[in-house]
Amino acid sequence: MMNNRKFRIGLFLTISLIWSLIWFSQKHLLSDFISRNLPVSILIGLIPTFGILLGVLITRNKLPKRQMSLMGANFYMTLLFVSVPIICLTLFGVDNSFNIQPNLFGLMISMFTMVYALFEEIGWRGYLQEEFMEKSQKWFGYVFIGFIWYLWHWYFLREGNNPKLIMLPILIASSIGIGEIARITKTILICAAVHSLVNMMIIYSLIANNITENARLTTLIACLIIWIPLIIIKNRNNNKILPPTTAKIA
Numbered sequence: 001m002m003n004n005r006k007f008r009i010g011l012f013l014t015i016s017l018i019w020s021l022i023w024f025s026q027k028h029l030l031s032d033f034i035s036r037n038l039p040v041s042i043l044i045g046l047i048p049t050f051g052i053l054l055g056v057l058i059t060r061n062k063l064p065k066r067q068m069s070l071m072g073a074n075f076y077m078t079l080l081f082v083s084v085p086i087i088c089l090t091l092f093g094v095d096n097s098f099n100i101q102p103n104l105f106g107l108m109i110s111m112f113t114m115v116y117a118l119f120e121e122i123g124w125r126g127y128l129q130e131e132f133m134e135k136s137q138k139w140f141g142y143v144f145i146g147f148i149w150y151l152w153h154w155y156f157l158r159e160g161n162n163p164k165l166i167m168l169p170i171l172i173a174s175s176i177g178i179g180e181i182a183r184i185t186k187t188i189l190i191c192a193a194v195h196s197l198v199n200m201m202i203i204y205s206l207i208a209n210n211i212t213e214n215a216r217l218t219t220l221i222a223c224l225i226i227w228i229p230l231i232i233i234k235n236r237n238n239n240k241i242l243p244p245t246t247a248k249i250a
Contacts, residue, residue, distance in 0.1 A: 002062045002101055009131055012055035016123060019051020024155035042112045048156075049116060052123035065134055068126045074189030077230055083221050084191045085200060086110045090214035094207055110200060110209055117196035118189060124149065124175075125182040125191045133183070142179040146172030148212045174198065184235045197223055 001007050060066070071078045093102030099110070124145055132141025149171045182191050200207045203218055208216075210235040 005131060005134075008062055009128070010061040012059045012123070012127065013148060015058070016051045017056040017148075019054070020048050020152045021155055023048045023051075042108075045112065046116060048120060049119035049123075052152075053119055056123050056127045061131075063127070063130055064135070066130060067133065067186050068130060068182060068188055069186065070188050072185055072190065074234075076189050078189050079204075081187075081190045081227060081230060082114060084226050085193065085197050085219055086114065086195030088144065088219035088222055089200065089207065089211070092211060092219070095210040099140070108203075111209065113199050113204055114192060116195045117199060118192035120204040121178075121188050121195055125178065126188045129179055129182055130153070138179065139176075143172055145179065148186045149175055171237070181231060182242065184231060184238060194227075 014182055031214060044209075086107065089106040090103055094106040095102055096105045096109075098105065101105050128145055128148070129138075129141055132138060132144070147168070150168045153167070153171070178191050182188075183196060197220070201220060202208055211219075
């Protein structure tokens with residue numbers, strides 16, 4: 001059964017979505033304990049991604065072909081990509097209620113956000129996107145993953161009875177953008193860096209609500225200035241490597 005593509009996808013979605021729903025619906029029971037203890041808060045904060053990792057562990061090794069890898073073909077490019085937002089937040093510092101020096105807290109919380117995004121991306125791009133790339137259904141895959149991404153975040157995003165439907169097109173657009181970066185770089189960590197930047201700047205309140213607008217803008221600009229040329233160079237290098245059947249005949 002694991003050799004059946006639809007069964008694999010269905011199993012992965014069932015595990016990751018049910019785990020997410022259970023966790024986000026019950027997280028409030030630990031809120032007081034989490035708010036008093038940063039190390040515990042960081043460790044517990046990773047729990048919702050465990051369903052994704054379990055789903056990947058069960059399904060990914062049955063993929064007929066795997067193109068994505070953790071570091072990709074260029075270790076130093078990936079290291080530079082990941083380092084930019086972490087360095088920026090470390091230099092600017094992040095105010096906090098844990099009485100931790102802001103620069104040290106900036107380092108700690110940015111690394112946690114990167115790991116959290118990595119655990120998500122192992123599932124979304126490292127496994128699920130691969131299923132659609134294998135069948136040459138990339139655009140359908142991007143939209144489908146964006147929709148699943150919304151469902152995975154649904155309990156977290158909603159406020160009362162408001163499901164925040166505005167987030168659905170935003171997550172689909174994000175899925176298309178990160179999906180294309182994944183297609184070009186074939187590197188899970190690079191996808192995680194882009195994902196984590198969005199979380200740092202907008203979603204994750206421990207960072208987003210505690211940095212200055214100058215720090216936010218400078219971090220975003222620094223990432224764009226360094227990331228865009230790296231992606232363009234990687235794409236050009238990919239286009240230079242053509243299979244023999246596509247080579248022009250003189």
